[in-house]
Amino acid sequence: MRKFIVSSLLFAFVPLLLSFFFLKFYMQENIKHVDLYDFNYSWLEKLPHSPKVLLLGSSTIKYGLNANIVSEDLGYEEGQVINLAKNSRTAIQTYQLLQDLPQGFFDSVSLVVMGIDSWTYSQKYYEHNTVLMYDLNPFQSLYLRNTSEKEITFNELIGVPLYKRILCDTEAFDRELDIPEFYGSGRLEKKPKNFDESVNEWFIHNIFSFSEIQFKHLKEILNFFKKRRVKVILVNTPKRSDWRNDFKGNCEEVQNDFIDRLNEVIGSTRYLIHTDMVSKDSEALFFNDGIHFNTIGQDWYSREFVKGMAEIP
Amino acid sequence: MLFNSLEFALFVPIVFALYWVFYKSVKVQNSILLLAGYVFYGWWDYRFLSLIILSSFIDYFVSLRIAKVQSVHSRKGLLAISILFNLGMLGFFKYFNFFAQEFSKAFTFFGASIEGLALDIILPVGISFYTFQTMSYTIDVFRRKIEPTRDIIAFFSFVNFFPQLVAGPIERASHLLPQFIRPRAFSYQKSADGMRQILWGLFKKIVIADNCAVIVNDIFANYETQSGSTLFIGAIFFAFQIYGDFSGYSDIAIGTSQLFGFNLKKNFNFPYFSRDIAEFWRRWHISLSSWFKDYVYIPLGGSRGSRYLRIRNTLIIFVVSGFWHGANWTFIFWGLLNALYFIPLLLLGNNRSHTNNVAEDGNIPTFKEFRQILLTFVLTCIAWVFFRAETVDIAMKYVKNIFSSDLFTIPNVPFFIIPILMGFILVEWFQRKNEHGLVLNTEKTSKFFRWGIYYGVVFLILWYSGEPQEFIYFKF
Numbered sequence: 009m010r011k012f013i014v015s016s017l018l019f020a021f022v023p024l025l026l027s028f029f030f031l032k033f034y035m036q037e038n039i040k041h042v043d044l045y046d047f048n049y050s051w052l053e054k055l056p057h058s059p060k061v062l063l064l065g066s067s068t069i070k071y072g073l074n075a076n077i078v079s080e081d082l083g084y085e086e087g088q089v090i091n092l093a094k095n096s097r098t099a100i101q102t103y104q105l106l107q108d109l110p111q112g113f114f115d116s117v118s119l120v121v122m123g124i125d126s127w128t129y130s131q132k133y134y135e136h137n138t139v140l141m142y143d144l145n146p147f148q149s150l151y152l153r154n155t156s157e158k159e160i161t162f163n164e165l166i167g168v169p170l171y172k173r174i175l176c177d178t179e180a181f182d183r184e185l186d187i188p189e190f191y192g193s194g195r196l197e198k199k200p201k202n203f204d205e206s207v208n209e210w211f212i213h214n215i216f217s218f219s220e221i222q223f224k225h226l227k228e229i230l231n232f233f234k235k236r237r238v239k240v241i242l243v244n245t246p247k248r249s250d251w252r253n254d255f256k257g258n259c260e261e262v263q264n265d266f267i268d269r270l271n272e273v274i275g276s277t278r279y280l281i282h283t284d285m286v287s288k289d290s291e292a293l294f295f296n297d298g299i300h301f302n303t304i305g306q307d308w309y310s311r312e313f314v315k316g317m318a319e320i321p
Numbered sequence: 322m323l324f325n326s327l328e329f330a331l332f333v334p335i336v337f338a339l340y341w342v343f344y345k346s347v348k349v350q351n352s353i354l355l356l357a358g359y360v361f362y363g364w365w366d367y368r369f370l371s372l373i374i375l376s377s378f379i380d381y382f383v384s385l386r387i388a389k390v391q392s393v394h395s396r397k398g399l400l401a402i403s404i405l406f407n408l409g410m411l412g413f414f415k416y417f418n419f420f421a422q423e424f425s426k427a428f429t430f431f432g433a434s435i436e437g438l439a440l441d442i443i444l445p446v447g448i449s450f451y452t453f454q455t456m457s458y459t460i461d462v463f464r465r466k467i468e469p470t471r472d473i474i475a476f477f478s479f480v481n482f483f484p485q486l487v488a489g490p491i492e493r494a495s496h497l498l499p500q501f502i503r504p505r506a507f508s509y510q511k512s513a514d515g516m517r518q519i520l521w522g523l524f525k526k527i528v529i530a531d532n533c534a535v536i537v538n539d540i541f542a543n544y545e546t547q548s549g550s551t552l553f554i555g556a557i558f559f560a561f562q563i564y565g566d567f568s569g570y571s572d573i574a575i576g577t578s579q580l581f582g583f584n585l586k587k588n589f590n591f592p593y594f595s596r597d598i599a600e601f602w603r604r605w606h607i608s609l610s611s612w613f614k615d616y617v618y619i620p621l622g623g624s625r626g627s628r629y630l631r632i633r634n635t636l637i638i639f640v641v642s643g644f645w646h647g648a649n650w651t652f653i654f655w656g657l658l659n660a661l662y663f664i665p666l667l668l669l670g671n672n673r674s675h676t677n678n679v680a681e682d683g684n685i686p687t688f689k690e691f692r693q694i695l696l697t698f699v700l701t702c703i704a705w706v707f708f709r710a711e712t713v714d715i716a717m718k719y720v721k722n723i724f725s726s727d728l729f730t731i732p733n734v735p736f737f738i739i740p741i742l743m744g745f746i747l748v749e750w751f752q753r754k755n756e757h758g759l760v761l762n763t764e765k766t767s768k769f770f771r772w773g774i775y776y777g778v779v780f781l782i783l784w785y786s787g788e789p790q791e792f793i794y795f796k797f
Binding site for chain 2 (some may be wrong): 009012015022023097134
């Protein structure tokens, strides 16, 4: 029995060790490839003017700010405000994106607006990005795989990113894309699929803590722009009152933990909390769900956002 | 819980450790296996545990009663209770909607209309396997081939033995149940070989079956626009998909059982090297074929009697076997087609011509053997089209389109899979006299060499892991 256990452990040790390092490096490396495969930025090469303002973050920014309106209200030419936010995009992916874009692209940028939503910094959020799951321990991974709406298998964790990567290297960068109508901003008309559960389900904080590597990458993003002397504003976009109540009732401790961690990272970076900005009377008109604006809400918030910016010293 | 999942990779070591800690007590070991079986099965859907528990209860008590009573009439009545319950459960969950639809169609044909007969029910995983296993126990007790066990934990563990619970091999009580009753000693050789067989099974499933599945799904979904050569290759790939899938599952099941000190019967014996259809059926899904032979074919008269009776019995056995696979006319046609392949051999008395291994004394088959293997494989592939297609009509069109003018053009399939399949066939060929594809002589080969091979297989599994697919036989 002892011989069998020792032999089995010894046999498993080499691939486990290799896969540990392999997965760490391979999957970290893979993030940008998968991301770029899913969302090609070849249209940035066709911009009519040099960009001045970049909008970064996840879906709350993608659907929250209309690049054309922000551009117009700030007095820029159309196309000088670019929305690079994407659904489920984490700080790691945002950082990879900044690394992947031609570095000369940032020469003309003077302002970056980045969405900060606490749940995107939770390890639970990895269910939307399987390539990040290398950061979980096996029990968290198992739990996530069994509770996620989308079943994630071991093959998907390794095989699919590999498959996508092979595809990426040969196909993704060859695709020519035209400039999108709203310079990267999305217009949300339907309710997103993944947001039906109560907000504390987004964290399950006793099993999935906040992700250290997300905060590390946020810090790297801030350093990236600091070196280039680009002003960064972090923003928490408006949320609907029922969602806010749910969040306050269920996630107070989680939020305090988040704020503590955030403060350690952002230093003196300006952080705008617009969560309560929409009055209860206007909610039905503006929101598509608890956290995402519809097209009317997006246009309204884009103008309000620029007005608010004018008051920042 | 799928064999090719992280859950299973964690589940087995936990059960293994617990199980061998209590190596001195068979009862505790059996209880651990029983609990593990319920967790394994309940992982998929705990509600259906009630069916398997009920089936175990009925067969346990009915068998004890059968052994006690002397009256043939009473014994037959008791056996009928077991068979009716098991087949009734199987019939309800698996065949009710099929018969309801056919009934409805028949009425429509005569101008009447019946609607709402179909029920919204899902098929419990592995129901066809465990019902057959428990039925064989009761029938064997009835035939006085075995004594019923009084050890309820051992019996329940036998029915719920997780490695073979949902997709076989379908074990006979005479072979497996005694292993639950006697003490089991840990064997290094047996466990190490079990691990090798698990690895080989994973290779078959993840590399061969899952990669073929992606191509096969695409070809079958667009069969109307594909060339004859592509359709032909699609049928061949499906042959490898279903073989890799099902025999891979059996390998993992047998290997896992060995870790717990059990021996399961071989379920696949390199069937694609068969020289005729009769040999193919002695090598493919052996546990099911022998089940039907012992409990249906021989009671019908087997190959005794007139020519008419032999043809009738062969037709029945193949059609029933096809229907066992699923409630669809495609499976019935698949069975029928195999019967048509088999009957000429039976009538000419050639159905037992090839009972040994091909190229028994070496590794090079004769030209005749090669021709026979090729012909048998092509016939099998054509039959597999009926197994895979959604309707008989589609299968017919698919086969018709194979034999079109572009049969000899270059097929439109990704070629990365070809070297993998060629390598797989070669390994299987050289290992055809062994238990599985990863048997290595531990005395003649160095550990360094063997581990190199194992790591190579692990690497291939990781590198070529295709889109994950469920095991096909879970549906049955």
